[in-house]
Amino acid sequence: MRFNASMRRWTNLALLLLAPSAFLTGWLAFSFGTAAARWSLLAHIVSGYGLLLLAPWKSVIAAHGIRRRARFWWASLTFSGLVILSLAAGILHSTGLLRSAGDFTAMEVHVGAAIAAVPFGVWHVLARRVPARAADLSRRSMLRAGKLLAGAGLAYAASEGLVRVAGLPGSGRRFTGSYEVASFQPASMPVTQWLFDAVPKVDITGWRLQVTSDGHLREWTYDELAAFDDRVIATLDCTGGFYTTQRWTGVWLSRLLRPAGALSVRVCSQTGYDRRFSVEDMPRILLATRVGESPLSSGNGFPVRLVAAGRRGFWWVKWVSRIEADNIPVFWQLPFPVQ
Secondary structure (H helix, E strand, O other): OOOHHHHHHHHHHHHHHHHHHHHHHHHHHHOOOOHHHHHHHHHHHHHHHHHHHHHHOOOOOOOHHOOOOOOOOHHHHHHHHHHHHHHHHHHHHHHOOOOOEEOHHHHHHHHHHHHHHHHHHHHHHHOOOOOOOOHOOOOHHHHHHHHHHHHHHHHHHHHHHHHHHOHHHHHOOOOOOEEEEEOOOOOHHOOOOEEEEEEEOOOOOOOEEEEEEOEEEEOOOHHHHHHOOEEEEEEOOOOOEEEEEEEEEEEEHHOOOOOOOEEEEEEEEEHHHHHHHHHHHHHHEEEEEOOOOOOOOOOOOOOEEEEEEOEEHHOOOOOOOEEEEEOOOOOOOOEEEEE
């Protein structure tokens, strides 16, 4: 395959725009458990197919760099390999052809490879700079961009059509891309933790939930919390690629604290994991003691966990041990916890 310097430059610029777009829209889709995720996921998928369509042209550029042994060519090759791995895992997950391999799901490989590629991508951009030029906004460049996006959209539509015609598992995905697992079957719910969390051992006889509001501390025993009977049917949509809908029972946060003048409510796990919510959200967030008609299992948050309907799984704090109302804004936290 041969192409001139102009096409080579345009290919690199297109990749420079599509790779961050795919990464950012993917993480944005992770942030939502509502239909808003569908639009960011659509942009994510189209960006990914755009990267695939450019792969043949980029392979020619990469082969040239490898032949002349450009400085740190191996880092660029590693970056390319991670991007390819992420794209392949994403396609396997979306079609349902391979949802897991050993202890890892295809979604985890997809996300993990994308994160691992970030430092290599940053280095690649800095080491192989492509200065902006007026010609980059020429009519020819815009037509190429339009054709690329149209091609990526058609490739996505064709793949979705094939998935449905062939009856592949991917046709049953939720709008977030997740697959249904054990809905209304609490005993079969998957057990997952965020990153490095581990299931703690809880001595329920000495356990207390500490709730601080208006400067006052109130401690609740498990039996006191279990006496509440607020109920909700909500869907836990895990960023690992599955969702499960269950009947949850517990107490609305608004019953436990009335934070007059507070800006947010911080919910902390016994493991140190925490998430911060706006005060206005409290009437819609349940502190669950039971799922179905049974107490929570240890892996799923016993003695109490959050049920935050409409939010992805990392908001559903497990093993809650402390709830605090304070004057820290709700946005004063990382979009995704690092623990």
